[in-house]
Amino acid sequence: MRDMERDEDGHGRAGRALSGLAVAVGCVLFLGSFAWAAFLYRPFTVPTDSMAPTIGIGDRVLAQRIAGGEVRRGDVVVFEDRVWGNDPMIKRVVGIGGDKVECCDRQGRLTVNGVAVEEPYLHTPGQASPSGFSATVPPDRLFLLGDHRITSVDSRTHMTDGGQGTVPRDAVRARVDAKAWPLSGWGMIQRPGAFDALPGGTSRPGPLPLIVTCAVVGAVLILGGAAYGPLARRLAGRGKAAVPHG
Known part of the structure; x- marks a missing residue:
């Protein structure tokens, strides 16, 4: 015992x-x-529907702090620029320094350096922009568009401000990795494969899943x-x- x-x-x-x-x-x-x-992430609340359907109005997102030099085409970024009002804004990068960004080809697609870009994330599929435009991105600057191209105020609107409507890379504060709210839409923001054919490809997701x-x-x-x-x-x-x- x-x-x-x-x-x-x-x-x-x-x-x-x-x-x-x-x-x-x-x-x-x-x-x-x-x-x-x-340490790595900042939360942001999106005040408009300019990034719908990827990010809706009122959605809460988590954005990874990054330097502007890490930005790639296709990234959804948070930036602040004096010309755009000096408030945090969220848009998608479609062109980097040296790129020629044009719209639209015969199928209504955006082209970057003459390469047509399929954009499945658009609010209106097959309509990259309701109006045509052409811009050559200066060095160390970014051309940005919203996913809701009908309502978004983006680089197209600011093309007369100088710099072809672009913002400097160092205006970028963070890259959006995920939606945190509402819970029904929680999940990672998928990196688009649309820009893979271009030099530099797309960025990798941050460590949020880990x-x-x-x-x-x-x-x-x-x-x-x-x-x-x-x-x-x-x-x-x-x-x-x-x-x-x-």
Whole structure:
């Protein structure tokens, strides 16, 4: 009997140590993921429907802090520019320094350096712009359009302001990675394959999926480790009640 009790005590100590370790690791993962996200990402609320249907009016998005030099065609970016009003704005990059951006070809598509770009994210499929335009992007600048080309106030509107309607790369504050609200639309903003044929390709998604995974794993470890003690005591009580005394 004493040997059995010693075994049970040994198993109990090992279990408590493992549960404590699980809680500790879980806390590191859970709290660390939030700290990581706070360091890399900024939340923004979209005030207009200029990026619909990709991002709707009132949607809450998470944007990764990046330098302007990291921007690629197809990225949805948050930027601030004095000419555009100095307020944070969200648009899609369709042209970078040296590009010739034109619209529209016979199929109503945008062309970049003569290459037709299929844009499945448009609010009105097959209509890259209700009016034609042509611009050559100066070095270190970006040409930006909204996905809702009928309502968006973007580079097309500012073409008479100088710089062919573009903004400098260093005006970019962040790149949108995901929608966080409403929950029904939560998810990563897909990188379009439309610009893959052009030099530089498209950017890769940020580490947000990994951050979310760390938070979920951390929460599971914390809950599992915390639940071990009460569960072990309950099972031990049942085992003692089942042992006959003679």
